Amino acid sequence: MIRNPVLTGFNPDPSIIRVEDDYYMAVSTFEWFPGVGIYHSRDLANWRLLTYPLNRISQLDLRGDPSSGGVWAPALSYHDGVFYLLYTDVKARRGAFKDLHNYVVTANNIEGPWSEPAYLHARGFDPFLYHDDDGRKWVANMRWDYRPGRSRFAGIELQEFLPAERKLIGPVNLIAMGSPIGVSEGPQLLKRDGWYYLLLAEGGTGYNHAATIARSRSLLGPYEYDPHSPLMTTVNDPAHPLQKAGHGSLVETQSGEWYMAHICARPLPGRRLSPLGRETAIQRVEWTDQGWLRLAGEGKLPALEVPAPRMAPHPWPAKPVKDDFDTQKLGIDFQSLRIPTDNVWLSLSERPGYLRLRGQESLASWNRQSLIARRLQHFSAEAETCLEFEPNHFNQCAGLVCYSDESDYFYLRIGYDETNGRHARVVTCKSGNYEEAEDSVPLADRRCYLKAVFDHDRLQFKISLDGAAWTDIGPELDAGQLADDYEGKLGFAGTMIGMCAQDLSGTMKHADFDYFSYREI
Incomplete structure (x- = not known):
């Protein structure tokens, strides 16, 4: 069994990938240096902290960053022998304005060395790199709008990225405005059976958090939201042991099973306070005959235990005390x-x-x-x-x-x-x-x-x-x-x-x- 949370203590915003028989998961580190924790597993149940890719000031200068600013929601991906890591460095986060700087670094080995960063943009946060099957690459992110009378979370946008030139090109496409839950962020894209799927974090990262999913036949949309939405939330069950569930990231195993890593938090007994911070859990998910995603066993609540994938257990040596x-x-x-x-x-x-x-x-x-x-x-x-x-x-x-x-x-x-x-x-x-x-x-x-x-x-x-x-x-x-x-x-x-x-x-x-x-x- 996979026992949740799999990453205990402050380890939020998971971005999970598989490279052959190895699984890697990147998490947010905010104002702590070095930046972005990358964890490693071979069975999805047992994880070890492997490396921090942002270990130079030239990659990440946090001096003067506000508390809970710095690195937000890294996105890890792999294509044609290259690891890509996108991240936001948040320089201001209070009130109407967000000073946001988005970057990408690359490496041929997950343990580095990682490249100097290429600057992407400052329009929003939670950047994600999608590798389409036609060879083109696209950066998705949420759009921030500071103007009075408008939604701060102003939709999900997409722009093409040229890896050789390390830059964005072409028009900025607004592809989705989010579901009625609102506060849409954390976009993740994947393609399956001719559908483009857009997995979103919605409702804010607190107790109203949720994971929702939409799909389209075209990468640029329009996207329709699952009528069963949300995919996962604890908003209607304040007694559930894993609260604040949302911000998912999907991975397919070697044998075709699907799992979703996601944020959760464990409140103190009788209090809606979580001094351990937001942690990471993993859920087993299944595709319906209609092409939508569901938590295994139905329902919308994250499970404390889920069946592990069909592979040999791979525990890591215990760390010294x-x-x-x-x-x-x-x-x-x-x-x-x-x-x-x-x-x-x-x-x-x-x-x-x-x-x-x-x-x-x-x-x-x-x-x-x-x-x-x-x-x-x-x-x-x-x-x-x-x-x-x-x-x-x-x-x-x-x-x-x-x-x-x-x-x-x-x-x-x-x-x-x-x-x-x-x-x-x-x-x-x-x-x-x-x-x-x-x-x-x-x-x-x-x-x-x-x-x-x-x-x-x-x-x-x-x-x-x-x-x-x-x-x-x-x-x-x-x-x-x-x-x-x-x-x-x-x-x-x-x-x-x-x-x-x-x-x-x-x-x-x-x-x-x-x-x-x-x-x-």
Whole structure:
């Protein structure tokens, strides 16, 4: 069986393809660097994080991008021995205007190297590259319209793309305006039995999300929508365990079976908040005699378990719980915030066996933070690190952070002030309101151990001076605050847990982290 979600933690907007016996799936990474996570499977049930193709500033410069901006909805495809990846870099996302830049990169190997980007356009987002059977290639995307009195989601457009010249040519064709559900985005095109099928994400990426499908005998339309629409949604079942279901991507197996990867979210019990973020699930789908697509077993609700395809299971080796920083390369689960790692602010060699971070800007910055983090993937989990840090000014801090964005985070930090000297304290930021807990733990030794323990909507920080005896520090915190839609925030990323350092005096005081561990409880 395939047990959903297959990609736990913040891994939205899946774009799935098959190349012979290998399956690849690209997901959005927003303001986290490197950009676009690509996962690999050989059975659709077991997945491993394989690579990040956008690993150079020349491909992706996220400095100054807003939280939940950056990389939206990558589209992965393969044709004639070449991998194509299309993506949007969102520079502004609030209000009427969206500053959107769409690019394409290519590679002969899924693990790279990936090319420098070719610029496409800035008219909308969610670009998708369709390879027609006549050899022509087309870029589809949603169109954004900022003008008052008009729908912001202004239809799906299509324009021809020349791969040799790496540019768009010819007229921009408006091929579909979406179904009555509205908010049409995430277009995916495929051809089957003489029909062109247009799979759309509709209803918005929240609790009204849905997957719809339309078809036409001509690529340029007109497209008729399935009278059974939508294909999938949870809008009428708020108790279903997989909410926000939509934004699908289709793949056909070697034996002719069809599956759809899609967004979902698992709310906290009794609360419509998902601190794990939007995840990825896979559904089995079937074609009817009339040429329409249905979830296997009928109905419109995504299943928690679906039959796996007819192929041998292919599990991957389990990842180690603990990273001792004994190599010269960060583990693939770690990402930095907006900027690539470089020896100006991060080193794995200056003190072998330690991750050294040099403090930069605050946790409010959209530019240069010294922060390395990984996804929270389970409702019950704990993360732990050991830190050596000797601040001598209140502007110098380092520690363990549970981070949604600059408006909502929890931070167990080591700091210094004139009254308490070197100490540990919990600080929080809730909807942009920064607070420091009154109680602190004095630290005479430069070495201490920090832990964050999640139990659904409860988060408790702990501290130890020897790594054996742990005590609570700070109050029990509401992990629901880290959800991307907490109090109407309308974010798109999920909770990240990691290590960070700040030096607001500009001297780049360093902190040394001996290890980082993450495990499901």
